[in-house]
Structure formats: C-alpha cells, structure tokens
Amino acid sequence: MKNLNLYKSLKLLPALLFLIGCSNNNEKEGNEFVVMSTPDMIAAQRQLRDLQLSDPHRPTYHFVNPEGRGMPFDPNGAIYWKGRYHLFYIFQDHNGHSWGHASSRDLLHWRFHPTALFPDKNDPDRGIFSGNAFITKNGEVAILYHGVKAGNCIALSSDDDLNNWTKLESNPIIPIPEEGSPEEKLYSSWDPHGWVENGDYYAIFGGKKPSLFKASTIDNWEYVGPLLASNMPDVDEAIEDLSCPDFFTLGNKHALLSISHSHGARIYLGKWENNQFHPESHQRMNWLGGTNFAPETLIDSKGRRIMWAWVLDRRERLHIQDLQEAPPYGWSGTMTVPRVLSLSSDGSLLIQPIEELKELRTNLRTVEKMTVKENISSRLEDIGGATLEIKAEIDMSMASTFGMKVLASPNGEEETIIKFNREENNITVDFSRSSLDTSIKHYQRTMNFMTSEPNPIATYQVAPFSLKKKEKLEIQIFIDKSIIEIFANGRQCVTQRVYPTRSDSQGIEVFSTGGSSYINNLKAWDMSPTNQW
Structure with missing residues (x-):
C-alpha cells in the first residue's frame, strides 16, 4: 500500500483504504493499523x-x-468529568467493535481522543459493546461494558482526559451464562449499567x-434478582427486550431509559424500592418507521439530564457483523442533537433541545x-435550506391539522410532510416522497432479529401528542441534511432520517386542513456547522 499511484483509477480510494484498514484479519493483533x-x-x-464533503446527506451540526463504520454507533459512557463532557461511542475498525471517545466544553464542538477501549489479544472480550460510565467509591471513573463473547466487564481511569484505561484482571465480572445452566434462566450478562448507592x-x-446485581467491591458481584417488579401493558414482551x-x-x-431492539x-x-424498579408509566421515544435508538445520558454541572441517541442510517443494509464492508462515503454513524430530559409539574416527561x-x-x-x-x-418564499432550525407558535384551534x-x-x-393532528392527537411524519432514490428502504421495526415475522416497509411514523385546551402549538424543528428532529411543546x-436527492429539495411549505390555522410567529435560522467536514 506504499504506492497510491496503483489506485489512481479508483474514484473511491478512501473507501478502499477503509476496507483494508478494517479487515478482520485474525493475524492482526492489538491496536495495529495498515x-x-x-x-x-x-x-x-x-x-x-x-469524499465526505461530497456526501449530500452527511449532517453538519450533529x-x-x-x-469509518459506525454500525452500531451507540453513544456510551457519557459523563461530565473535570469540566468537560465526555462521550464514548461504538465504532468498528480492524480490532472489531471498539469504543471511540470525544470531549467538549459546549456540547457542540468536539475533540476526538485516542480509542478508549478495544479487544486486545490477551483480553477475554472480543469486542466492546454497550455500557456506561460512573464515579467509583475511590473517585475513579469506571466503564461498565459488555465484552463480546465474554460477559460484562469493567475498565478504570483517573486521568484528567480519560485517555488511559485499565481493564480489571478479573474480567468478566460476570461471565455469559452457559446455555441450559441455572444462571441462564435468571439473567443475561448483557448491556450493563452501573452506579454507586449507599456505599454499594x-x-x-x-x-x-x-436483572439487578450488587457488589461491595468493584470486582466481586452477586445476583440480586429481577429488575422489574412488573411490566407495562403496552410492552410486547414476546419480541421486546x-x-x-x-x-x-x-x-x-x-427513570429507566432503554431500547427494545424491535421498537427503539x-x-x-x-x-x-427494595432493590426493584416499579414502573408507573412507559413512553416510546421512537415509533414504527423511525430509527431513534440506543439512548445514553449524563448529568452535568448545571443539574441537567442530557440525552443522545444513535439514529440508524437507512442508506445501506443494516448489519453489525460484516465489518469489512466499507461505507460508500467513508463513514456511517449519526446521533441526535443533545436533549434535556426533565419532569413537568404534573410528573410527565419533558424533552427539549439544549x-x-x-x-x-x-x-x-x-x-x-x-x-x-x-x-x-403555501410556500414560505424566503425560508428554506437543508441545515435549519425552525421555531414557531401556531393557533390551530379552528383546524384539525x-x-x-x-x-x-x-x-x-x-x-x-409533518402533520400535527389536534383531533387524532398525534404527530405524523410522512416520508413516502422524501427521496427519489428507490434503493432506500425504511422499515417499521428498527431491528428485526427478535422475531421471525417479516419487517414491513414503512412510509410514515406516528407519535402521540395532544394539545391542552386553548394551548397553542409550539414547535422547534431541526433539519440537518438527512436528519429531522421535531420538538412539540416540550x-x-x-x-x-430522510434522503432527498435533488439539490432544490430545500423548500418549506405550510398547510392546514379541517379549517384555517394562524401562525402567530415563525422564525427560521441557518445553522452553522460544527463538524470539521
């Protein structure tokens, strides 16, 4: 690979380089590169x-x-540490599934750090999957993660930049139970989340x-029991994990934030109470046709509970095993804008952009x-673009939609098409005409390996939403090339995700059905890019 002239005829040289660099060659050991x-x-x-700058769908401020490949691209290990926001994420390279690391002072501009965790030749884990970060009783930062083919594991760091991590010699702290064993009937050593409470x-x-586990020291864990005292009636336990x-x-x-692989x-x-979680309500953050997945939060110095999620890409085949297939534009993996979660005075969930x-x-x-x-x-003649924020207050008391x-x-x-329906109490995103590229397929379920049923094609996503009596519709919409996020009344x-192909697919139109609506005010801004390219 020393002479790039051999590849001058190839238009996608970076994709070729990525393909070779991500080869899952068993002869490669450790953090070795081409x-x-x-x-x-x-x-x-x-x-x-x-190549990346030529991608019409690469977001600019997300x-x-x-x-390289980010599939999965779960945000993990988010933590506010010594004045900086730290965000880890799953990505794939020649080591397999690893954790990348970035940090920020303002949640907008990020500095990338060295790879935080990867499966080394002497480690029991053969890949790094989901987990979280928390402060230990000794004041260190612990990452509790799932080690592929091993079980749940822990790594520790105490340096200011969280660049140096040491995995416990006792990893995995709990091995994957053997098939048919008594342990397998009780729990899976899978997707962990840890914390410290009352000295334990x-x-x-x-x-x-x-399931719930407990430890007095960080390397000696024991099974406590089932996590949930009960489940909620809208959860389909047959296919939802x-x-x-x-x-x-x-x-x-x-709050217990999570996914099911089928529904997001x-x-x-x-x-x-008493080492069990007693659910009182359950709320979706993704609906059939959407790809909002793998949420992760931290609490910052202002007391804000800030959340990110991976938003799956539908431009290419969804897979997490074939690590040698290069993304067409040399990258994949997008997250939502950071969102603040809180409770209203009546105890309901609030979701707002930072x-x-x-x-x-x-x-x-x-x-x-x-x-x-x-x-x-009606087309808004002076407003349009592919990287926008739109904020508006609308009186739709005389209209149904x-x-x-x-x-x-x-x-x-x-x-x-985004529709707010006052009578049916929902928000619909109709993406049936969002792209002329017929190769792009949206599916109802985010992932489909939990069931043998086919995964139907989706053309819209419908989320519940109702206005209170005499309440105005207050919307905030973020558009960034291929991702749209719609906030309604907090x-x-x-x-x-959408993938328009035309360079002139940047217009904004408004409409009303079942009567007229009235826009009290609407503001639109171009959004400055935060990504280097």
Missing part, C-alpha cells in the same frame, strides 16, 4: 475528507462518526431477563401573523 508512509497517509486523509455498587444487566439501560433519578421519580428508544418512569444550540443560529428570517388557509399549501412540508422540491417531487420529540 502500514503506510506519512505522505500516503496525508494524501489518503485529504481524499477521505473530499455528532457524527469522523470516519449496583448494576443492571439488560436483555430479555433484565430491555437493552442499553440507563437508570437515574428524574425529579421525584426514577423508550423510557419508564416509576419508583425504586440551549447551546442557539449559538449556531445565523441568517434569521421571520413570518408574523400569517393565516394558513384551509386546503391551500396544521402541517409543514420540509426539504421540498418546487413541484413536490420530493418532500417530507413534551414530544420525533426523529426521522
């Missing part, structure tokens, strides 16, 4: 940068994988049998006191 000269590395890096260590082990758990206090409640992100609110995003606003355009007439779609078309081409060949958020 040997290249420094000039060759510089040339390859420049070509990779140009956290994305800097290069606690850990949730996820899966189909979510409880993975990527995140457990924390929220107001006067305890979700959250329970309830009580933590205030720091306001720093990215440029080129303000406004609409004041506009009547949106029934059954007429207020809607907005985004990323719309002039004649509607491509458009994504109580609901819907996330959708």
Whole structure:
C-alpha cells in the first residue's frame, strides 16, 4: 500500500483504504493499523475528507462518526468529568467493535481522543459493546461494558482526559451464562449499567431477563434478582427486550431509559424500592418507521439530564457483523442533537433541545401573523435550506391539522410532510416522497432479529401528542441534511432520517386542513456547522 499511484483509477480510494484498514484479519493483533508512509497517509486523509464533503446527506451540526463504520454507533459512557463532557461511542475498525471517545466544553464542538477501549489479544472480550460510565467509591471513573463473547466487564481511569484505561484482571465480572445452566434462566450478562448507592455498587444487566446485581467491591458481584417488579401493558414482551439501560433519578421519580431492539428508544418512569424498579408509566421515544435508538445520558454541572441517541442510517443494509464492508462515503454513524430530559409539574416527561444550540443560529428570517388557509399549501418564499432550525407558535384551534412540508422540491417531487393532528392527537411524519432514490428502504421495526415475522416497509411514523385546551402549538424543528428532529411543546420529540436527492429539495411549505390555522410567529435560522467536514 506504499504506492497510491496503483489506485489512481479508483474514484473511491478512501473507501478502499477503509476496507483494508478494517479487515478482520485474525493475524492482526492489538491496536495495529495498515502500514503506510506519512505522505500516503496525508494524501489518503485529504481524499477521505473530499469524499465526505461530497456526501449530500452527511449532517453538519450533529455528532457524527469522523470516519469509518459506525454500525452500531451507540453513544456510551457519557459523563461530565473535570469540566468537560465526555462521550464514548461504538465504532468498528480492524480490532472489531471498539469504543471511540470525544470531549467538549459546549456540547457542540468536539475533540476526538485516542480509542478508549478495544479487544486486545490477551483480553477475554472480543469486542466492546454497550455500557456506561460512573464515579467509583475511590473517585475513579469506571466503564461498565459488555465484552463480546465474554460477559460484562469493567475498565478504570483517573486521568484528567480519560485517555488511559485499565481493564480489571478479573474480567468478566460476570461471565455469559452457559446455555441450559441455572444462571441462564435468571439473567443475561448483557448491556450493563452501573452506579454507586449507599456505599454499594449496583448494576443492571439488560436483555430479555433484565436483572439487578450488587457488589461491595468493584470486582466481586452477586445476583440480586429481577429488575422489574412488573411490566407495562403496552410492552410486547414476546419480541421486546430491555437493552442499553440507563437508570437515574428524574425529579421525584426514577427513570429507566432503554431500547427494545424491535421498537427503539423508550423510557419508564416509576419508583425504586427494595432493590426493584416499579414502573408507573412507559413512553416510546421512537415509533414504527423511525430509527431513534440506543439512548445514553449524563448529568452535568448545571443539574441537567442530557440525552443522545444513535439514529440508524437507512442508506445501506443494516448489519453489525460484516465489518469489512466499507461505507460508500467513508463513514456511517449519526446521533441526535443533545436533549434535556426533565419532569413537568404534573410528573410527565419533558424533552427539549439544549440551549447551546442557539449559538449556531445565523441568517434569521421571520413570518408574523400569517393565516394558513384551509386546503391551500403555501410556500414560505424566503425560508428554506437543508441545515435549519425552525421555531414557531401556531393557533390551530379552528383546524384539525396544521402541517409543514420540509426539504421540498418546487413541484413536490420530493418532500417530507409533518402533520400535527389536534383531533387524532398525534404527530405524523410522512416520508413516502422524501427521496427519489428507490434503493432506500425504511422499515417499521428498527431491528428485526427478535422475531421471525417479516419487517414491513414503512412510509410514515406516528407519535402521540395532544394539545391542552386553548394551548397553542409550539414547535422547534431541526433539519440537518438527512436528519429531522421535531420538538412539540416540550413534551414530544420525533426523529426521522430522510434522503432527498435533488439539490432544490430545500423548500418549506405550510398547510392546514379541517379549517384555517394562524401562525402567530415563525422564525427560521441557518445553522452553522460544527463538524470539521
């Protein structure tokens, strides 16, 4: 690979380099890379940068994988440590599944660190899957993670930048139970989440049998019992597991944030009593057709509970095993904007974008006191783009539905339709015409390996949402090339991936059905990029 002239005829050289660099060759050991000269590395890096810049769907102000494959791209180990936000994430290289690491002072601009965790030749784990970070009783940072083909494991760090990690010699702390063993009937050593409480260590082990473990020292754990005192009636236990758990206090409640692999992100609110979680409510954060997945939170110095999630990409085949297949544009892996979770005065969940995003606003355009007439779609002539924030207050008391078309081409060949229905109490994102690329397929379930049933094609996502009596609709919509996030009245958020192909698919239109709606005010900003490219 020392002579790049051999590959001048290849237009996707960076993808080729990535393919070779990610080869899962059993002869490679440790953190070894393909040997290249420094000039060759510089040339390859420049070509990779140009390739990524040519990608019309690479987000500009969302956290994305800097290069290579991120499938899965779970945010993990988020922690506020010594004045910086630290975010870890799963990615894939020649070692297999590893944890990348980035840190930030403002949640917008990120500095990438060396790879935090990877499966070394002498380690029992053969890959690094989901987990979390917490402060130990000794003041160190612990990462509790799932070690592929081993079980749940722990690594420790105490340096200011969290660059140096030492895995416990006793890993795995709990091995994967043998098939048919008594332990297998009780728990899975899978997707853990740990914390310290009243001088003891606690850990949730996820899966189909979510369980609780406890320890007095960080390397000596014992099974306590089932995590859930009961489940909620809207959970389909036949195909839904409880993975990527995140457990924390929220107001006067305890929250259990998680996924099911079939339905994506979700959250329970309830009580933590006698070493069991007693759910009182269950709320989806993703609905059939969406790909909001693998949420992770931290609490910062301001007391905010901040959440990210991986938003699956539908441009390519979903897989987590074939690590040798290079992404077409040299990268994959996108996260949501950071969101703040809190409770309202009535105990219901609030979901809001972080205030720091306001720093990215440029080129303000406004609409004041506009009547949106029934059954007429009106294009907002001065407002459009592929990297936007739109904030609006709408009186829809005389209408059944207020809607907005985004990323719309002039004649509607491509458009994504967002509808707020006051009578049916829901938000619908219709992406049936979002792209002219017929190779892109959206599916109802996020992943489908928990059932033998087929996964039907999806053309829309529907989330519950209701307005209170005389309440105005207050929306905040973030658009970033291929991701749309819709916040409504601080109580609901819907996330959708879309892939318009036309350069003129940047228009915004508004419409109303069942009567006219009235826009009290609407503001739109271009959003400054935070990613280097």
